[in-house]
Amino acid sequence: MQPKTKYSRQRLAILNELKSRCDHPTADVIYAEVRKTIPNISLGTVYRNLGFLAQNGDILKIPATAGSEHFDGNPAPHYHFKCNICGNVSDVALDLMPNLTEMAGNLVDGVVTGHSIMFEGKCGLCAETYKK
Amino acid sequence: MQPKTKYSRQRLAILNELKSRCDHPTADVIYAEVRKTIPNISLGTVYRNLGFLAQNGDILKIPATAGSEHFDGNPAPHYHFKCNICGNVSDVALDLMPNLTEMAGNLVDGVVTGHSIMFEGKCGLCAETYKK
DNA sequence: TGATATAATGATAATGATAACTATTTTCGG
């Protein structure tokens, strides 16, 4: 039997913080934010819970080429856009294409259960700032 | 003026190793392999050159959710499949969809220059091994 | 071909993100 989850103040604060914002922060950003209400929360607790919540399907982990991982409070699959300058990740309101998963399933040896799309480029803010 | 590149034995060996294989190894796999011909090559040199070659457009860096980065000797854009069990990354022979980039460009604030798709699931080998 | 400027290396130390450890504290069902 799997251990029964106990929802601690810290876990709920982390989940709420992530749910209440529409960007996709890294663990240390969450840490800084949650510390405003729970000053002595440990960074380890933040990582532990982000991992737990992701495994639990409450949030998403977003893979990154450089630096640290980003987290998404919206567990429903959707696509992302990453700025190559500042590293920020945002949502892309593009309809899901489940048929892609299906098509890939016919092409690879194994079982394909899903896919993710990461768009890249320069975000509006950075395009403004570094408009060379 | 940018510094003029000097093609060392080490850099060429790393590039060749990556070009000669069709999987997508991590830096330490490359290191182990190149060490067979250049035994005293430094791990730092491997990382330095993988970064250099990626920036130069000779190879690709493949983002990963967990663990370490993977590298691809084929710099032409294409899609990938990652096994959630063993972590291996392989190519997916799906036609490119440049129109996705275009569509995303109309939806985000900023400039979208490209996209990548990562399929996930269980590779043939792991499906065989862990067929619970 | 040999001198020279400079890019690249090897070895190692440093960094940064994340995971593991452990004694103590919280949580929650009875």
Add this chain to the structure above:
DNA sequence: CCGAAAATAGTTATCATTATCATTATATCA
């Protein structure tokens, strides 16, 4: 309110990757 089990804080450890720097290799050019 009790007690077992889960979670925490604080800390140390681990792992991938970068930076540093004295030395070596590369390419250009006289």
